[in-house]
Amino acid sequence: MSSFGRLYKFFSTAAPAVSETTISATKQAIATTPKPNKPTKPTSQAARLKQLAKNFKKSSKNPSFRLRIPYYESTVYRLAAAKQFNLIQDILEHQKQFDSITDERFTVRLISLYGKAGMFDNASKLFDEMPELKCERTVISFNALLAACVNCKKFDKLEALFRDLPGQLGIKPDRVSYNTLIKSYCVMGSVELAVGVIELMESKGLAPDLITFNTIFDALYRNKKMDDAEKLWVLMESKNVIANVRSYNPKLRALVADERISEAVELIEEMRAKGVMPDIYSFNALIQGYCFEKNLEQAKRWYGELAKCDVSPDRMTYEIMLPFVCDIADFDYAFQLCKDVLNSKHRVSMSVIQRVVDGLATDLKSEEAEVLVDLADTNNYFHYKLKLPAE
């Protein structure tokens, strides 16, 4: 049976009548939430994060604060990176007391944050609680729950919810739902199933879109399935979906990884000819390729190309270039790059910059080394603690 056949059968079978619904089955004790690991960071950091959570809760009283999505995101990311799951639960559960919780878009963001933090049980519990919180549940919150499954790698759970919840809650999966199912298959390594979903969604009257194809391109190129990807380009064009820069970038990375850098350069030209402007991900792919080939001249050329194309370098650009430039001991150029970093808002790993400072000092370029240390001291975005080597 084809992928489509298997998928169609699976997703077209009505959910069995059960007294204990799948929803409640998804309810799991919060006790099963990932437990904070043994603290590995200094207590001062733990104290700082506790204060962060406290301030966050205090600010939440303000309705305009509750619209500041990036603040919510960065706070949860910081806490998740430090494995402070109890604090994440603390600040997100705190939001339930505000009337924003009756707004589905707000609650969906909380579900999504739990998902990004890897706290699936909390995401699922919040979804279940929506009716009692007087918050309408539509396909949007269903999709957020599916996305939480992907982020938490609960692939079996996603399939079960996708099959059972629409019938139980009277929700009709939409294109976003199917794209999330596709993403799930891609992440779990079943790209063939992901491709099969295109036919499945079409059988439900939903046309695949750019996100559908780009999601699968990324998975195919990561797995070096170049031939399958070419077939997908043909299919995409037959559906009148127009490629964008995010369709091309996975291919660029795959060509570079395969050491076919001249073909990657040709692809950039092809993109431009089609009016698709390369972005920082595209340029980083090429710079990565040339650094790997130890071709400083070309790496520099493409770094220079960024300014010409009005594209800003990012953290990754420097993380790729600086170690390579240090390897070949071109500290004059490394000095230029570091000045660019320290005058920007990008945060590059401190050890990478320290290596340049050390190299400059060894190269009898103490003045330049001092310039970097001073620039680091006055950097407004991140406090680098660089050290001049002992005299």
Add this chain to the structure above:
DNA sequence: TTAGGGTTAG
């Protein structure tokens, strides 16, 4: 609400 590499502090 779904497609890229998320360590400031607020």
